[in-house]
Amino acid sequence: MKDERRLTPDLYALIGIAVADFIREDRAFKANDVTLALHEMKSEAGDEEFRHLCDAAIRLLADLMH
Incomplete structure (x- = not known):
């Protein structure tokens, strides 16, 4: 089993996809x-x-956030 606490390019990419949707729609987030x-x-x-x-x-x- 992979160490889920380890940051991976896939993890950054997933967050980037979520953020890109806000940017593409010109919405504050x-x-x-x-x-x-x-x-x-x-x-x-x-x-x-x-x-x-x-x-x-x-x-x-x-x-x-915490």
Whole structure:
């Protein structure tokens, strides 16, 4: 099993995708908004590995907010 606490390019890319959607739509956002977007991405995902990646990104942002 991979160490989910380790930051990977995939983790950064996933956060970047969530942020890019806000930028593309010219909407202001905060870390909590990105977390909500990641939750939505996770709920729509069919791939278990992708859901785990979403969870890791959500935990990273939660750690940064607290």
